[in-house]
Amino acid sequence: MIAIENLIVQFGGVRPIDCLTAQLSAPVSGLIGPNGAGKTTLLNVLSGFVRPIEGKVAVKGQALLDLSPLQRVRAGLRRSFQTEQVVEDLTVVGNLKAIADHVLPNNERAESVSAALDFVRLRAVAATMGSSLNLFQRRLVELGKCVVGTPKLILLDEPAAGLSNEESGVLRELILRIPGEYGAQVLVIDHDVDLIRAMCTETLVLDYGRMLALGPTDEVLASPDVRRAYLGEF
Amino acid sequence: MVSPMTASFPATAAARTLSGQILAIPMTVAIFSGAIALFANSFWLSAATSAIALSLSVAGLAILYGQLGLVSLCQFALVGVGGWVTLRVGHAFHPPFEVSLLAGGIVAAVVGLAFGLPALRLRGLYLALVTLMLAGAFQIIISAWGFPDGGSGFLGRADGAGRAMLSRPSIAGEAIPYFLYVNVFAALGLMIAQWHKLARPGRAWALIRKGETVAISAGVPVLVYKAWAFALSGFLAGIAGALLAGNVGQLDGRAFTSFESLNLFALAVVGGVYNWYGALIAGLLLRAIPALLTDLGIDGYVTIGIFGLALFQALATAPSGVAGQISGLLNRLRAHLGKSGAE
Numbered sequence: 001m002i003a004i005e006n007l008i009v010q011f012g013g014v015r016p017i018d019c020l021t022a023q024l025s026a027p028v029s030g031l032i033g034p035n036g037a038g039k040t041t042l043l044n045v046l047s048g049f050v051r052p053i054e055g056k057v058a059v060k061g062q063a064l065l066d067l068s069p070l071q072r073v074r075a076g077l078r079r080s081f082q083t084e085q086v087v088e089d090l091t092v093v094g095n096l097k098a099i100a101d102h103v104l105p106n107n108e109r110a111e112s113v114s115a116a117l118d119f120v121r122l123r124a125v126a127a128t129m130g131s132s133l134n135l136f137q138r139r140l141v142e143l144g145k146c147v148v149g150t151p152k153l154i155l156l157d158e159p160a161a162g163l164s165n166e167e168s169g170v171l172r173e174l175i176l177r178i179p180g181e182y183g184a185q186v187l188v189i190d191h192d193v194d195l196i197r198a199m200c201t202e203t204l205v206l207d208y209g210r211m212l213a214l215g216p217t218d219e220v221l222a223s224p225d226v227r228r229a230y231l232g233e234f
Numbered sequence: 235m236v237s238p239m240t241a242s243f244p245a246t247a248a249a250r251t252l253s254g255q256i257l258a259i260p261m262t263v264a265i266f267s268g269a270i271a272l273f274a275n276s277f278w279l280s281a282a283t284s285a286i287a288l289s290l291s292v293a294g295l296a297i298l299y300g301q302l303g304l305v306s307l308c309q310f311a312l313v314g315v316g317g318w319v320t321l322r323v324g325h326a327f328h329p330p331f332e333v334s335l336l337a338g339g340i341v342a343a344v345v346g347l348a349f350g351l352p353a354l355r356l357r358g359l360y361l362a363l364v365t366l367m368l369a370g371a372f373q374i375i376i377s378a379w380g381f382p383d384g385g386s387g388f389l390g391r392a393d394g395a396g397r398a399m400l401s402r403p404s405i406a407g408e409a410i411p412y413f414l415y416v417n418v419f420a421a422l423g424l425m426i427a428q429w430h431k432l433a434r435p436g437r438a439w440a441l442i443r444k445g446e447t448v449a450i451s452a453g454v455p456v457l458v459y460k461a462w463a464f465a466l467s468g469f470l471a472g473i474a475g476a477l478l479a480g481n482v483g484q485l486d487g488r489a490f491t492s493f494e495s496l497n498l499f500a501l502a503v504v505g506g507v508y509n510w511y512g513a514l515i516a517g518l519l520l521r522a523i524p525a526l527l528t529d530l531g532i533d534g535y536v537t538i539g540i541f542g543l544a545l546f547q548a549l550a551t552a553p554s555g556v557a558g559q560i561s562g563l564l565n566r567l568r569a570h571l572g573k574s575g576a577e
Contacts (some may be wrong), residue, residue, distance in 0.1 A: 049447055073453040085448045087440045089508075098437035102453030145452065 001025040002046070002153065002187065007055030009041055009209070016041040017052070018209040027179030028186045030200030030217060032193070034230055037206040039189045040082070043155045046187075047079050048072050059153050059185075074103055076152030076184070080142040080159055088131035092122050095130060095141050096148055103149035112148050119181070120144040120174060136167045143174060151184040158190050168192065172199050197221060205230060252432045259428060259510060260421045266514070267417035271410050280481065281525035282518075283413045287477035288313070289517030290423040292502045293510070294346075294467030294474075297427060299499075300507030301439040302463055305362040307495050308349050309471050311372035314490035316342040316472025317479040321382040322390050324400045324479075331403035331480060335419075338476035339469045346468015347461055354457050369492035381485040399483030416477050423470050428510045435462060497538075500545045506555025515556050519544070 002024040009017040016038040031039050044050040046057065048069030057064040059077070067075060087095055096116050100109040117123050120140040125133065133141065139159060146154045156175070160168040172195060178186050190196055196203060196217060203220045205212040207229045213220045220226055263286075270282045291313050298304045320338035323329065352364045382390030384398030392398065401407075406415035430436055438459045441449035446456050479485050501519050506512030519541070524534040552559050 047451060049450075069450045070453060070455060073451065079451050081448065081451075085444055087437075087444055090437060090440050094437055094440075097434075098441050098454075099452040101434045101437060102455075 001060060002029075002185065003056075003058045004042075005056040007042075007045065007052050007057065009038070009045060009050055009052045016209050017045065017206075020055070020206070020209065020211055022204055022211050022214050024185075024187065024202060024204060024214075026185075026200065026202035028176060028188065028200050030196040030203035031187055031189045031206070032191070032196055032203060032230060033206035033212070036208075038209040039206055040157060041209075042206070043079060043157055043187075043189065046153070046155055047077060076150055077155070078146040078149075078151045078153070078184075079155040080146060080157055082157045082161065084135070084138045084142050086130040086133060086138045086141045088129065090130055091127050092130070092133070092137075092141055092144075093117065093126045096144055099145050099148045116144040116148045119147055119177075135162050136164075136170075139163060139167075139171060140174075143171065147178065147182055147184075151178075151182055154178060154184050154186045156186065156188045156190075159188065160190060160192060160195055168195055175199060193221060252429075255432060256425050256428050259424045262511065262514075263417050263421040263424070267414055271413060276409055277529070278525065279409050279413055281521045283409075283416050283481050284478060285517040285521035286413075286416050286420045286514070287474045287481065287517075288498075288520050289474075289513040290420055290477070291471040291474040291498065292505065292516040292520075293424055293427040293513040294470035295499060295502045296507035296510075296513055297430065297439075297463050297467050297470075299502065301431060301436065301443065302460065303443050304353050304357060304460075304463075305359075305365070305499070306350070306353070306464075306467070307362050307366040307492070307499055308369035308372065309467070310490060310494035310498050311369040311492070312342045312346050312349070312468045312471035313475040313478065314372060314376055314485070314487075315345045315468075316475025317485045318376070318379075318381055318475070319472070320476035320479045321400055321485065325382050325384045325390050325398060328401075331401070334400070335473060335476040335480070338479075339472040342472020342475065343465045343469035346471065347465040349468070350461065350464025353464065354460055366492060366495070369495040373491050376487040376490050380487050381479075383484060397484075400479055401483070402480050412481065416481070419473060419477060423473055424510055424513065427466070427470060427513075430466060431510075435459060439463060497541065500541055504541070504544045504548045504555055506557025506559075506561075508554050509557035509561050511560070512555050512557030 004020055004022045007017055007020040008015060031042065033039050041050055045052055046064065048067065052065070062075070064072065087098065090098065093113060096113045097109065100113050104112055117126055120143050122137065122140055122144065125137060130138070130141070143159065146156070159175070160171050163171065175186060175188065176199060178184055188196065188200060200217050202215065203217040204214045205220055205226050212229055213223050213226050270279065274282060291309055295306065295309045298306045316338035319341040320334045323337045324331070324334040349365060349368050353361050356364060379389050380391055383392050384390065384396060385392030402412050403415060406412040438449065438454045441452050441454050442456055442459060449456050498520065501516040505516030505519060523540060524537050527534055527536055548555055
C-alpha cells in the first residue's frame with residue numbers, strides 16, 4: 001500500500017503538489033489528471049528526484065522519504081519514463097542487465113534477466129540492439145527493466161504512449177500479471193482513460209496538485225467533478 | 235494478437251560475443267606489429283612505437299567522450315604525468331621498467347580522478363574549459379620543472395654531464411623488441427578498455443549517457459562510475475606516457491603543451507571514439523602523418539591544418555570517425571556475405 005500524508009512540493013511560488021493525502025492499495029492503481037496536475041511530480045517524489053517540503057510517504061509500511069533514490073531502487077522501487085529510455089547501443093539483454101547489475105547479487109542476475117525477457121516476450125530479439133527495436137518493443141523493454149530483481153512498487157509513466165490499441169492491449173495484459181507474478185504494486189499514469197479503466201481497479205485523480213477523487217475507477221470516472229476537470233465535460 | 239517478435243532486424247545488429255570482441259584486439263595488434271617490425275626502418279619504427287603508445291591515451295579519452303559524452307581536454311597532460319612519474323621512479327630507484335610504468339599509470343589515474351572531480355558536477359563546454367585550463371596549468375608546471383633526468387631531489391633534475399637516460403626493459407632493449415613490448419602493453423590496455431565498455435561499467439556508462447535520472451532509476455551510483463571512468467582514462471594515459479618515456483629514455487617538457495591535448499581530442503574524434511580501433515587510427519594519425527611530412531621534407535606544423543580539415547570532415551559527415559566508417563563497411567560486407575550464403 002502507498003500511504004501519502006499531507007504531501008507538499010513547492011518550486012518557488014508554485015505548489016505542484018499541495019497538501020495531498022491519499023492511500024492507494026489496489027494491485028494496479030491509476031493516476032490521472034489534466035496536464036500540470038502534478039502526476040509526474042508525484043512519481044518524482046516517490047522515486048526520490050523531487051524532495052517535498054512537507055509530508056510523509058510510506059510504501060508497505062516503510063517510510064520512503066528517508067531513503068536516497070538509489071536506496072529506493074535497491075529496496076524494490078522501479079519506474080519507467082514518459083519517453084522510453086532504451087539504450088540504443090545495448091542489446092535487449094544488455095538493457096535488462098544494466099539494471100540487474102545494480103539490484104541483484106551476481107549469481108541471481110542471469111536468472112532474473114532471463115525471466116524478465118520471457119515475461120515481456122522479447123526472447124527472440126534478445127540480442128538485438130536497442131537502436132533496431134520498434135516503439136512497442138522499446139516499451140516492452142522498459143516494462144522488462146521494471147520486473148528485474150524483486151520489485152515492490154512499479155511506477156509507470158504513460159507506458160502505452162504512442163502504441164496502437166492492439167499493442168496497448170498486450171501491454172495491459174502484461175501489467176495486470178505483475179502483481180500476481182512479482183508481488184509488486186503498480187501505479188500507472190496514462191491519458192488513455194479506456195486503458196486506465198481496463199487495468200486499474202482504483203484511481204487517484206489530481207487537479208492543481210490536490211486530490212480531486214480517489215476510489216474504484218468506474219466510480220471515479222463517473223464523477224461529475226472528474227468529468228468536468230479532466231474529461232472536459234460541462 | 236500482436237507479437238513483438240515478428241519484426242525482422244538486420245543481422246548486423248545482433249551482438250557478437252564479449253570474448254570474440256575482446257580477442258579481436260590482440261589479433262589485430264599482432265598483425266600490425268608484425269608488419270611494421272618486418273618492413274619499417276628505424277625512423278618509422280620509432281614513429282610507430284610512439285603512435286601505438288599514444289593510442290592508449292586515445293582509448294582513455296574515448297571512454298570519457300564515447301561512453302559518457304564528457305569532453306576532457308587535459309589528456310595529454312596526463313600522458314605527461316605518467317611519463318614524469320615513470321622517469322622519476324626509474325631514475326631514483328632503478329626498479330624493473332614495469333614497476334616504473336605501473337607507478338606512472340597509477341599516479342596518472344589518481345591525477346586523472348582529481349582532474350575529473352569538476353566533471354562530477356560539470357559537463358559540456360564548462361567541463362571542456364576547466365580541463366583545458368588544467369592542461370594549461372600542467373604546461374606551466376612542466377616548463378618550470380622539466381622531466382627528471384637522473385638528478386637528485388624531488389624534481390630529479392641533473393646538470394650537464396650528470397644527465398641520464400631511462401633504461402628500457404631488459405627484455406626489450408633494442409628498437410624492434412621495444413616496439414613489440416609496447417604493442418603487448420597497448421593490446422592489454424585496449425582489451426581492458428574494451429572489456430569495460432562491454433561489461434557492467436559500460437552498461438552503467440551507457441545509462442549515464444542516456445541521462446543521470448535514468449541511470450539512478452536503474453540503481454547506478456553515477457558519481458562512482460564517472461569517477462571510475464576518469465581514473466581508468468588517466469591510467470591509460472599514464473601508461474602511454476611511461477611507454478613514451480621508455481622509447482627515447484627522456485621526455486621534453488615542450489612537447490606537453492595544452493595544444494597537444496586539444497590535438498589529441500580532435501584526432502580521437504577523427505579516428506572514432508565508439509570503436510576500439512579508433513584509438514589505433516588516432517594514434518597513427520598523431521604520429522604517422524607528421525613523420526610522413528618530415529620524411530618528405532615538409533614542415534610538421536602543416537599537420538595542424540590537415541587535422542583541422544579532417545576534424546571538420548568527421549564532424550560534418552562521419553561523427554563516428556574513420557573507425558565508424560570502417561565498422562559500417564564491415565557490417566555491410568557481413569550482411570552481403572550472409573545474404574549471398576543464404577542464396
